[in-house]
Amino acid sequence: MKNKIITFGEIMLRLTPENNDRFVQCHSFEAVYGGGEANTAVSLSNFGVDCAYVTKLPENGIGQSAVNSLRQYGVDISNIVRGGEQIGIYFLEKKTSQRPSNVVYNRSGSAIALATDADFDWDKIFEGVTWFHFSGITPAISDNLAGICLKACKIAKEKNITVSCDLNYRSKLWSGEKANEVMSEICKYVDICIANEDDAVGIFQINPGPEVANRNEYIAEELMKRFPFKMVASVWRTEKSITTFELQAMVYTDGRAYYSKPYYMDILDYIGAGDAYCAGLIYAYIQNYEPQKMVEFANAASCLKHTVSGDFNLVTADEVYRLAFSESGNEVQR
Known part of the structure; x- marks a missing residue:
């Protein structure tokens, strides 16, 4: 369906x-x-x-x-x-x-x-x-x-x-x-x-x-x-310095907690980052990702929102996936 x-x-x-x-x-x-x-x-x-x-x-x-x-x-x-x-x-x-x-x-x-x-x-x-x-x-x-x-x-x-x-x-x-x-x-x-x-x-x-x-x-x-x-x-930010924040997330299901890897980031606009996490979680859930993969994807979606001005998270699922699971990092996409 x-x-x-x-x-x-x-x-x-x-x-x-x-x-x-x-x-x-x-x-x-x-x-x-x-x-x-x-x-x-x-x-x-x-x-x-x-x-x-x-x-x-x-x-x-x-x-x-x-x-x-x-x-x-x-x-x-x-x-x-x-x-x-x-x-x-x-x-x-x-x-x-x-x-x-x-x-x-x-x-x-x-x-x-x-x-x-x-x-x-x-x-x-x-x-x-x-x-x-x-x-x-x-x-x-x-x-x-x-x-x-x-x-x-x-x-x-x-x-x-x-x-x-x-x-x-x-x-x-x-x-x-x-x-x-x-x-x-x-x-x-x-x-x-x-x-x-x-x-x-x-x-x-x-x-x-x-x-x-x-x-x-x-x-x-x-x-x-x-x-x-x-x-x-859940997803949370921890202030590491005046300009640097750590972002990490967790999902808890079937009696077990799964934690994402953290991201250390500067923030352009934090409004909507929690909503981006929700969207990432819903997307990962309907894609039938297992919990660890789910929390990694959702946290990466929230991380990218901090780089986008305005309330909306204007990124694609492929961009989130690359951040969450690729080792190429933030190199220029050619």
Whole structure:
């Protein structure tokens, strides 16, 4: 059976001061579109996977521009609902040297935030679909969306569709208590969970103590005790110097952890790196890669995203494969 993947969430307009300026000093912004599940959809489409994105966007020029940003990379936009008055916006100050990144959201009252259950016919949307992906950001946007996500997951499970969720806890969107309440119900229907330590602590208060050596394994084991996950995956960055980071990933399945090799890298743009990891993981899973090969591919996808400006990971599956498994490194491709 041919794989078809649905991702569901909010695509936003991202505004970033040019030249790494601060908000208070900038006079112009770089404008691109992005959002967790949209980023994952674009990555999968670039990998050659049949992928559709579901959201709600206003019927105006900005909404259409967001749709076009997906269409140009081959994402199926036929199930995008039109309505509402505005698109969500986020402002980003990029991390520079010791100055951390800073995000300011302007998404209250966006088209997707005001969406209702009647906007999405999941029986129709899920026709011929084999995989459904969303993140914890989506149910955090509004109570309506929390209910819509739960309904979508229930229908997906009834149809034997694989469900994956990137927990992606955002404290600026909801409290840990609210996230725990909502995600504890939704996760009953999730097969593959992507979660880092911040997600586990912020949502489920799974906090490995300082005596725990393998923290990611501990988190995966604790999550699998609570929920019927088939796999828990994670990716993390470790700062080695002001400009150099180590990137590594893990998948945990069938009682065993598999770790990727690390990459040491400079970062052009880190936004969307976790979404690139999700796409790499989904792609490797549907290609029936064994777990070690799966985590290597997914980590390499995330690594390459750090070299691409904007939210979308504009690389091919062949490029990811070469990084993950070729000994040629980053030599010129001729």
